[in-house]
Amino acid sequence: MQDRVRLRVMGLSYNQLQNGAFALLLAETDGPMRIPVVIGAAEAQAIAIKMEGITPQRPLTHDLFMSFSQAFGIRLREVFIYKFSDGMFFSELTFDDGDRQVVLDARTSDAIAIAMRCNAPIFTTRAIVDETGFIIENEPGAEQDNTAETHPRPDDDIMPSEPAPERLALEELEKMLARLIEDEDYEQAARISEIIKRKKGE
DSSP: OOOEEEEEEEEEEEOTTSTTEEEEEEEETTSSEEEEEEEEHHHHHHHHHHHTTOOOSSOOHHHHHHHHHHHTTOEEEEEEEEEEETTEEEEEEEEEOSSOEEEEEEEHHHHHHHHHHHTOOEEEEHHHHHHHOEEOTTOTTTTTOOSOOSOOSOGGGTOTTSOOGGGSOHHHHHHHHHHHHHTTOHHHHHHHHHHHHHHHHO
16 A cells, blocks of 8 residues: 555645646645645635635635535545656545445546545655655744745736735725625635735734
8 A cells, every 4th residue: 555645735826937827835744845736727716715714705616516515415535646647646536425435536726626625635645745745945834834825926916006915004905805705806815815814913
């Protein structure tokens, strides 16, 4: 049996080398290794709004999937990233309805977005960690940090037609957040939510 390693979602960052793509950073729960997974904007949005605790006005695809499975008594037991080949991660989801288990293949980004909503564990192999992982030198609070900088793009890139959000007052930021959620712009809303958290923590 393969030596399995449990992972947690650490953060998201914009991929400067690939237009429209994001890097999802996964971390060992009991180790220093970090694994970057390149994902698309839609999947990044689904993961970001869950990380930031934003509730969309209408359910997104991954929310609908979770509601559907729960309605029929089907539980997601785990996500397993079982293969890395040609720069791509391969994942599978294990479901249980009480009588039988079913394993389904899935894109890693979708699998993780669903796992976050179902509070299901994420695993991979030690071989994949050794091949794709890296250690962040001098990483502050690595063991307890579940809210790493989610969107490290310059704040001026968030709303180029308005003042940089970092310079706005909390009240203005909260109004902006409400407007973005109403417009269903959850990617931008996640960034503004992160700025609000930082300001409240100052």
